[in-house]
Amino acid sequence: MIxxxxxxxxxxxxxxxxxxxxxxxxxIVEKSGVLNLGVEGMMAVGASTGFAVxxxxxxxxxxxxxxxxxxxxxxxxxxxxTLGFAxxxxxxxxALTILGLGLAGxxxxxxxxxxxxxxxxxxxxxxxxxxxxxxxxxxxxxxxxLSVALAVGVAWFLKKTRAGxxxxxxxxxxxxxxxxxxxxxxxxxLAILFGGACAGLxxxxxxxxxxxxxxxxxxxxxxxxxxxxxxxxxxxxxxxFLGAYLFGGATILQMHAQAASLGLPSQALSAFPYIATIIxxxxxxxxxxxxxxxxxxxxxxxxxxx
Amino acid sequence: MAxxxxxxxxxxxxxxxxxxxxxxxxxxxVSLTLRTGEIHALLGENGAGKSTLVKILDxxxxxxxxxxxxxxxxxTLANPEEAASLGIGMVFQHFSLFDNLTVAENIAVAMxxxxxxxxxxxxxxxxxxxxxxxxDPKREVWTLSAGERQRIEIVRALLREPxxxxxxxxxxxxxxxxxxxxxxxxEELARQGCALLYISHKLEEVTRxxxxxxxxxxxxxxxxxxxxEETPQKLASLMVGSAIPPLRDRxxxxxxxxxxxxxxxxxxxxxxxxxLRNVSLDIRGGxxxxxxxxxxxxxxxxxxxxxxxxxxxxxxxxxxxxxxxGDAGIDARRRQGAAFLPxxxxxxxxxxxxxxxxxxxxxxxxxxxxxxSGVIAxxxxxxxxxxxxxxxxxxxxxxxxDAGKLSGGNLQKFVVGREIIGNPRxxxxxxxxxxxxxxxxxxxxxxxxxxxxxxxAVLMISQDLDEIFAIADRIAVIHHGTVTAPVDARxxxxxxxxxxxxxGQGVSHAA
Numbered sequence: 001m002i003x004x005x006x007x008x009x010x011x012x013x014x015x016x017x018x019x020x021x022x023x024x025x026x027x028i029v030e031k032s033g034v035l036n037l038g039v040e041g042m043m044a045v046g047a048s049t050g051f052a053v054x055x056x057x058x059x060x061x062x063x064x065x066x067x068x069x070x071x072x073x074x075x076x077x078x079x080x081x082t083l084g085f086a087x088x089x090x091x092x093x094x095a096l097t098i099l100g101l102g103l104a105g106x107x108x109x110x111x112x113x114x115x116x117x118x119x120x121x122x123x124x125x126x127x128x129x130x131x132x133x134x135x136x137x138x139x140x141x142x143x144x145x146l147s148v149a150l151a152v153g154v155a156w157f158l159k160k161t162r163a164g165x166x167x168x169x170x171x172x173x174x175x176x177x178x179x180x181x182x183x184x185x186x187x188x189x190l191a192i193l194f195g196g197a198c199a200g201l202x203x204x205x206x207x208x209x210x211x212x213x214x215x216x217x218x219x220x221x222x223x224x225x226x227x228x229x230x231x232x233x234x235x236x237x238x239x240x241f242l243g244a245y246l247f248g249g250a251t252i253l254q255m256h257a258q259a260a261s262l263g264l265p266s267q268a269l270s271a272f273p274y275i276a277t278i279i280x281x282x283x284x285x286x287x288x289x290x291x292x293x294x295x296x297x298x299x300x301x302x303x304x305x306x
Numbered sequence: 307m308a309x310x311x312x313x314x315x316x317x318x319x320x321x322x323x324x325x326x327x328x329x330x331x332x333x334x335x336v337s338l339t340l341r342t343g344e345i346h347a348l349l350g351e352n353g354a355g356k357s358t359l360v361k362i363l364d365x366x367x368x369x370x371x372x373x374x375x376x377x378x379x380x381x382t383l384a385n386p387e388e389a390a391s392l393g394i395g396m397v398f399q400h401f402s403l404f405d406n407l408t409v410a411e412n413i414a415v416a417m418x419x420x421x422x423x424x425x426x427x428x429x430x431x432x433x434x435x436x437x438x439x440x441x442d443p444k445r446e447v448w449t450l451s452a453g454e455r456q457r458i459e460i461v462r463a464l465l466r467e468p469x470x471x472x473x474x475x476x477x478x479x480x481x482x483x484x485x486x487x488x489x490x491x492x493e494e495l496a497r498q499g500c501a502l503l504y505i506s507h508k509l510e511e512v513t514r515x516x517x518x519x520x521x522x523x524x525x526x527x528x529x530x531x532x533x534x535e536e537t538p539q540k541l542a543s544l545m546v547g548s549a550i551p552p553l554r555d556r557x558x559x560x561x562x563x564x565x566x567x568x569x570x571x572x573x574x575x576x577x578x579x580x581x582l583r584n585v586s587l588d589i590r591g592g593x594x595x596x597x598x599x600x601x602x603x604x605x606x607x608x609x610x611x612x613x614x615x616x617x618x619x620x621x622x623x624x625x626x627x628x629x630x631x632g633d634a635g636i637d638a639r640r641r642q643g644a645a646f647l648p649x650x651x652x653x654x655x656x657x658x659x660x661x662x663x664x665x666x667x668x669x670x671x672x673x674x675x676x677x678x679s680g681v682i683a684x685x686x687x688x689x690x691x692x693x694x695x696x697x698x699x700x701x702x703x704x705x706x707x708d709a710g711k712l713s714g715g716n717l718q719k720f721v722v723g724r725e726i727i728g729n730p731r732x733x734x735x736x737x738x739x740x741x742x743x744x745x746x747x748x749x750x751x752x753x754x755x756x757x758x759x760x761x762x763a764v765l766m767i768s769q770d771l772d773e774i775f776a777i778a779d780r781i782a783v784i785h786h787g788t789v790t791a792p793v794d795a796r797x798x799x800x801x802x803x804x805x806x807x808x809x810g811q812g813v814s815h816a817a
Contacts, residue, residue, distance in 0.1 A: 162420070165414055169404050169407065172405065172407060175402070176402035176403065178386065179398070179402050180386060180415065181365075181387030181416075293406060296406070304385075305366060
């Protein structure tokens with residue numbers, strides 16, 4: 001019985017990790033006042049580039065780095081268009097998703113059908129063999145630890161550091177921030193690049209750990225879920241963490257429910273994680289305690305007055 | 307102009323500054339000299355080019371022509387950061403604050419990197435004690451009143467230890483006592499060698515506080531003078547270019563009670579809002595009742611309940627012409643003959659992105675024939691809008707311009723006109739002349755006087771005691787959600803009202 005629950009928890013973690021990484025990246029982007037709807041596209045490019053480079057170099061680490069780089073490169077296009085030319089962020093973000101999905105297919109075309117050995121979970125002799133918590137705490141994929149560190153790090157950065165405060169101010173009111181001498185466009189560029197890196201990393205996780213192969217469409221809407229998580233989590237990093245795990249948990253739950261054939265239509269069960277996550281996060285944000293509204297300048301272009 | 311290097315050079319010289327926006331020349335060869343230890347007033351009507359000039363001085367705008375000399379050396383101010391590093395500080399009229407951040411965070415973000423929050427909290431406290439600018443560092447800004455927000459701006463600017471401090475209308479939300487405190491602070495700063503550039507519409511203050519005044523009209527310097535030797539009337543006529551007509555007086559002949567509040571108590575609508583406590587008022591036809599108070603003492607909560615934006619807890623708490631209407635909506639109350647005008651003109655009273663006629667439809671659709679059965683009769687809306695523009699001397703780029711394109715004073719004249727032209731029997735108006743120029747303020751106040759003379763009951767909520775004493779027949783004070791019993795405006799001293807605004811017992815009032 002313990003084995004069963006342990007394996008469920010492990011799969012929940014596997015499902016939640018990419019969402020968490022991508023959503024934390026987007027959270028930083030949105031906190032700086034930029035709405036990048038291209039997460040799905042950046043994730044796809046990260047996944048295909050990561051897999052392709054890992055196969056060519058036979059190095060998973062190089063693949064992961066390539067995935068991050070690909071996500072950043074694509075986000076740079078978005079930054080150029082929205083910051084450089086002050087284009088509409090919604091339109092640019094949607095275009096980025098379409099571009100990213102197409103580009104990912106192109107990059108990965110030659111690698112469809114090949115597979116690699118997944119990046120293994122870490123193993124600490126002794127600790128990882130402990131009963132109950134051993135595998136759960138000390139035997140996870142390196143990505144899991146990275147994602148947890150990222151969640152804590154992002155929360156700390158926003159709340160406790162000077163740079164985080166500047167970033168929040170810029171997202172809140174870019175005109176005031178500019179008037180106070182903060183570097184609005186530079187900060188937003190860095191935030192967008194960070195978001196791209198996180199989306200690329202989440203993509204590389206999919207193709208190198210979650211399912212160690214590349215196929216077009218393998219991101220399966222996870223970029224959009226990550227976007228929704230940021231909003232429903234009221235732009236709070238630790239709530240994003242909660243939401244990602246809620247969604248991961250509900251996903252695994254509905255898979256088991258489908259396998260157990262409860263007599264419910266499979267479509268309804270497939271929809272369950274989405275509905276459950278939305279309801280839970282709406283209920284949380286309804287309490288208003290500690291909730292923060294959307295950044296004031298979210299989605300609006302900044303052109304310095306001269 | 308002779309150039310002087312070194313210690314004898316004036317702190318800052320603006321020399322022949324020109325700034326054009328398209329066809330409009332906002333600054334036309336403006337020259338100005340600022341010396342250490344001097345409080346220099348910059349005067350002018352809305353649109354005279356004051357804001358443009360200070361934005362150039364703050365590095366926000368680049369001049370098209372002219373030079374800026376700082377301690378005798380020519381400088382270019384490419385961005386606000388460079389201005390700040392020279393020692394130019396700015397207190398903005400339209401607050402440059404971040405609503406969702408705390409007071410401390412709002413201040414920390416403007417400080418050099420490496421200032422610890424704990425140290426900062428202490429310095430905020432010290433400054434607050436020293437200058438009477440009390441602030442709770444942990445409160446989020448959106449929960450604060452306009453007066454408290456102003457304090458953040460000032461404290462933030464002072465913590466940067468500026469050599470030149472620019473203040474844009476700093477006293478418009480302060481009580482007389484708070485303003486006096488501020489003046490003491492500013493005089494102290496000047497004594498310590500800070501130069502101050504002081505922008506204000508309140509000419510009384512300028513004649514009391516400032517050492518020199520530069521007056522702008524139409525983008526040009528029309529006069530430089532020592533305000534201590536001038537009268538406010540003289541300064542006003544220099545600003546406007548002609549003498550401002552004084553308000554015409556009238557008899558106070560109160561008729562029947564038109565608007566009543568009966569024991570109105572209401573919990574706050576927002577997390578940090580103000581609860582109204584047992585508010586009772588009777589406003590008679592033919593009178594203007596001025597409700598004085600520092601911003602954030604329940605004025606907006608009271609306005610919401612009076613206008614019907616929020617229902618009163620009990621329908622009998624609000625009566626219009628004796629009829630209980632505490633549960634009625636805005637349109638229903640307007641059909642009863644009431645009209646309402648909130649404080650915030652752009653965003654509450656009017657929608658900036660809609661044309662003037664559309665903005666007329668917004669508030670008058672229920673009380674005129676411009677939208678019969680829900681379909682807008684554009685010709686009629688346009689005709690009504692044009693009538694308002696003519697009657698209230700609204701200067702607009704075009705009769706169909708978006709409301710947001712009008713200057714503050716002109717938009718305010720328009721929205722005031724929109725309510726008054728329907729001859730309401732009751733008018734509730736919140737800060738009718740906040741941030742508008744002297745000419746527009748006189749026109750609006752005269753319109754309110756004329757409206758009351760025609761038999762309307764006017765409740766005017768205002769933070770501006772000058773305004774209250776200029777036109778109100780009776781005065782009540784709102785403080786922490788309670789309202790004092792009204793007193794006759796002719797029999798009460800300004801200082802007493804000021805004291806009551808901060809919770810002191812100025813004159814005897816009902817519990």
